[in-house]
Amino acid sequence: MSTDRLLASRRLDVALALVAQGDYAAAAEVAQAAISADARWDEAHFTLGDIYERAGEAENAIEAYRQYLILDPIDRMGGEVRLTLLGAAAMRDRLPPDYVRALFDDYAPRFEISLRDRLSYRGPELLFEAVREQLDAMAGPIEVLDLGCGTGLVAEVFGGAVDMIDGIDLSPRMINRAQAKGLYRTLIAGDITAMPDALGTGYGLVVAADVLNYLGDLAPALRAAHARMKPGGLMVFSLEHGDVFPYDLGPGQRFRHHERAMDEWLRECGFTVLSDAYGTLRQEKGSPVEGRIMVVRATDGLDLLAGDVAQLSEQDLPVAQTVH
Template sequence: MSKDRLLASRRLDVALALVGQNDTEAAIDVTRAAISADPDWEEAHFVLGDIFERMGQLENAIEAFRQCLALDPVDRMGAEVRLTLLGAVAMRDRLPPDYVRALFDDYAPRFEISLRDRLAYRGPELLFEAIRPYLPELLRPLRVLDLGCGTGLVADVFAGHVDVIDGVDLSPRMINRAKAKGFYRNLIAADITDLPDGLDRDYGLVVAADVLNYLGDLVPALQAAHERLVPGGLMVFTLEHGDAFPFDLGPGQRFRHHERAIHDWLKDCQFEIVADATGILRQEKGNPVSGRIMVVRAGDGMSKLIGELGRLPDPDLSIDRIVH
């Protein structure tokens, strides 16, 4: 079958315009025409699934999202996320990295306007207020690692109070926006669960503002952060509340974490909770989104080792049992 991506693109533009006019029936017809022009274009299948979901035709939506995922297994469109929310596939322990990267590459030019002006986002300010009482005890020069740095909103707030800030983000376009601010020493496009060698291993503070919400299982990110902190260094981060153990995926396509799971993961990763507060992180569809603002301290591993040794059987008692 011949493929005409240009024709398909024009038809899909028309379909999206019809969606904007709430003419979903016509939008479906035009989207199907776009697919007939280029059956292998995953974006057209994704749009078809989105329109079907808006109309409440969930089985048709699931079929379209599955076709999108089959055409693009790395899932830059986030079809698997939509299938998860529709209950059609099992929930994974993180959002697909290629999807998150593509999402924020596209979002970068309007990111700050959207968060600050439309969503009243206050994550960096809440994190700074949470960490402020502990800043005097941290070793100087104070080096900070900003996980999921985005366009540099954390640096906007923290820069005047610390000595060095390095940033990591999956999205190269976000990194470019952050670089233009001039606050960061190093900026690296990388996954926060697998931090590159180019970063230090003696940070006094790690900041994670509204980034852990894109991970279900927090252990890989917490372990990576711990490896980069000096013993006694602090990590401050935000999370969204969850009632399902250990986590669930909310309608905003962000994970929500259960309190008991958070505490278990922190203990396993050798972090001690210093402060745990709640606050309004942002607005979503006119409703406040509350979350946790946590400060934790990195241990050096000795307390865990001592605890494990303390549970070993007494050598004398062991010998006594063997003898008798």
């Protein structure tokens, strides 16, 4: 079968222009013409699926996304995520790492402008406020591990209150942006569920700002974080709250976690809850995204036996509060 990628690309550009105008029927027709020029082009099939999805043609969208996945089984564009949201694929325990990596590699140059200026993102500030009093009471030096560090927004907020910060992120391009700021001791491109040996141990604080939302089952990430922390160390993180146990995938393609599931994971992985606050993490399509800001303490596991939980001191009991 002959292919003409240049012709297909030109036709797909026209289809995307029609999408911008809201003419989904014409856009789908032109996208099909792009596929006829190059039926092996995975991006054209994914785009056709997106057009059908926007038009409310779920069955056609599902077929297009499935064809995309045949051509790109690594799933760099997130076809399986789309199928899950359409009810045509089983819920996985995390978003595909290759998809997340590609997403943020592409997003890196406009990441901060998009989050700060357009989405009013304030996750790092909320995390800092949640843990500031505990930081003031901690004996130095305070070494921090920033999970899903992105371009370094956490380091900008926490840097003046701690001694050293290391970061890890799936996206090499995000790491490059963070490196340019000169705020980190070590930066590693890697997975937070299986952190490489290049990162240290004995961290007094672990920060996870808007990163656990890309994982469904949080136990692997919590275990990996606990293994890097010193006993009594703190972890502060943000979550999007969900009503489905243990988690579901929201329309923004991020996981939402049920409160009871979080309690079970934290207990299983060696953490006790110090505070659990609610606040607005960012704006999305003009509406606030409400989330939870949790501060937890790493234990050696013995304190988590059923009889010991009741003996926690008053300062270690969960505090219900709301942040604004």
